[in-house]
Amino acid sequence: MDSLTLIQPDDWHVHFRDGEPLATVVRHTAQRFGRALVMPNLVPPVTAVAEARSYRARIMAAVPDFPDFNPYMSLYLTPRTTAADVLAAAQDPQILGFKLYPAGATTHSEAGVAKLEGIYPILEAMEQCGVALMVHGEVTQAEVDIFDREKAFIDDHLAPITERFPELRITFEHITTREAVAFVRACGPRVAATITAHHLLYNRNALLVGGIRPHFYCLPVLKRERHREALVEAACSGDAKFFLGTDSAPHPHGRKEASCGCAGCYTAYAAIELYATAFDRAGALHRLEQFASISGARFYGLPVNDRTITLRREQVPTPDSFPFGADRLIPLTAGETVAWRLYGSSGDDRPSR
Ligand code: DOR
Ligand code: ZN
Numbered sequence: 001m002d003s004l005t006l007i008q009p010d011d012w013h014v015h016f017r018d019g020e021p022l023a024t025v026v027r028h029t030a031q032r033f034g035r036a037l038v039m040p041n042l043v044p045p046v047t048a049v050a051e052a053r054s055y056r057a058r059i060m061a062a063v064p065d066f067p068d069f070n071p072y073m074s075l076y077l078t079p080r081t082t083a084a085d086v087l088a089a090a091q092d093p094q095i096l097g098f099k100l101y102p103a104g105a106t107t108h109s110e111a112g113v114a115k116l117e118g119i120y121p122i123l124e125a126m127e128q129c130g131v132a133l134m135v136h137g138e139v140t141q142a143e144v145d146i147f148d149r150e151k152a153f154i155d156d157h158l159a160p161i162t163e164r165f166p167e168l169r170i171t172f173e174h175i176t177t178r179e180a181v182a183f184v185r186a187c188g189p190r191v192a193a194t195i196t197a198h199h200l201l202y203n204r205n206a207l208l209v210g211g212i213r214p215h216f217y218c219l220p221v222l223k224r225e226r227h228r229e230a231l232v233e234a235a236c237s238g239d240a241k242f243f244l245g246t247d248s249a250p251h252p253h254g255r256k257e258a259s260c261g262c263a264g265c266y267t268a269y270a271a272i273e274l275y276a277t278a279f280d281r282a283g284a285l286h287r288l289e290q291f292a293s294i295s296g297a298r299f300y301g302l303p304v305n306d307r308t309i310t311l312r313r314e315q316v317p318t319p320d321s322f323p324f325g326a327d328r329l330i331p332l333t334a335g336e337t338v339a340w341r342l343y344g345s346s347g348d349d350r351p352s353r
Contacts, residue, residue: 002313008305009292010035013194013245020325022062028268030069034305037072041108045076049088074099083125090129097132104140106219127168134171151179174247176220178230192299194245198265200278203228214261236284243296246271252327265332273340314341
């Protein structure tokens, strides 16, 4: 199959940052996706509905030529989040839920939750109001090996939470392990998971063989091949519990190529193209639309998009970098080609980059 037309996909997990970089990164997402779920880990974090509203306005102002792009917002769950915050979120149709970062688990997670039992009353309020919980699922204890932190989080936290709050809608974000796939499958229909393109395409060798490649460093960190295979199987299975969330996470060049480089892979410039590459390699291009355009919308109770996009099999060189305010942003596949090109939506046949 050399040409593929899909219902326009959505990205249910993306980082846009704020200020000048928005001009680059929001455009990449809006060129491809009808909707996005924007993560709230700004500094300071987006914790209240009014902050999310003004952040959303800045995102829209960055892409005046994409008036139909529709970013949904998430709020940052902190130990100070109240039931009133939950109620306010429930009443705003542009807010899909709260993002839970265990404190110290990842980039800009310092404001997150150290003692998860402490937020159980908030989870109860979310369950009652129908507000979703998006979870970064890794424990943070120093004694737990970084490759085992997702599995430990399932056992120590996520399993107890799903048992205690059976009606709470939970998105287990950017899953990376065979154990996470099995856990999500074993849960009821209120628990689903996003899977990134980079975790479908790469294992930990991409990060560590032949030198340390900082642009492949993300959290949860890339895992062994057998885990990547389980993710591909889940994404390509047609199971509506698994859907697209890029976790595209832009950082300035100097923060990535550093003695203590920060976590985040930038993929928004070719996100759906990279997913097409992964599905194609698995012989499952016919399943891409379910994963990218249908399952996530259904999970969040939203209709699928009206438009379509077309992808054609072409070798597209990746730029070495993109402007990022006064700095540069290095794309994940810098120096390589991507095997698909995106053409405009709904019969508009102009190449979009
Ligand atoms: O790699 C990551 N980058 N993982 C996260 O959880 C956060 C993200 C970011 O914000 O840079
Ligand atoms: Zn993320």
